[in-house]
Amino acid sequence: MNTVDFVKALLKERHIPLSRIERDLGFANGYIGQLKKGTFPSDRLFMIAEYLGVSPKYLESCGGAIEKTDPAPVLSDEEASFLALFRRLDRLDRAQVAGYVNGLLAGDKYKKDEPAARVG
Numbered sequence: 001m002n003t004v005d006f007v008k009a010l011l012k013e014r015h016i017p018l019s020r021i022e023r024d025l026g027f028a029n030g031y032i033g034q035l036k037k038g039t040f041p042s043d044r045l046f047m048i049a050e051y052l053g054v055s056p057k058y059l060e061s062c063g064g065a066i067e068k069t070d071p072a073p074v075l076s077d078e079e080a081s082f083l084a085l086f087r088r089l090d091r092l093d094r095a096q097v098a099g100y101v102n103g104l105l106a107g108d109k110y111k112k113d114e115p116a117a118r119v120g
Contacts, residue, residue, distance in 0.1 A: 002038025006062040007048055014052070021051060024084035047087075 001009070011018060018032050025047050040048065042056075049056040075083065086097060104110060 001062050003040060003045070003059055003062065004032060004035045004038045007032065007040075007052075007059060010052060010054075020080075021048070024080055025051060026084070026088060050087075 008018070011021060019029065021027075022029060022031050025044075027044070039045075040059075045056050045059060049059050052059075086094065089097065
């Protein structure tokens with residue numbers, strides 16, 4: 001089994017369509033299925049590993065002796081789409097988004113008995 005086949009198997013196991021991960025990560029439609037060498041460029045491998053909540057080494061070893069990192073949280077479609085968009089931002093824009101979210105959380109609308117956790 002090669003890396004591409006292993007990623008496809010993980011996606012199937014987690015009930016994630018290829019089209020969804022390709023869309024969420026900004027890949028072309030059908031990109032994963034068209035990889036003939038069975039490997040991903042390192043930048044894409046890192047993105048896929050992060051998306052699946054595993055290490056790039058785990059993917060490269062096709063789940064061999066290398067352990068998975070903490071299991072990825074289950075995200076709603078809305079959360080997954082937001083996260084994919086957030087990941088496309090550069091560091092400064094991410095900081096601006098975090099500042100905006102922290103401002104929202106500081107407002108009366110989201111205040112509860114305990115202080116809100118800060119983002120970023």
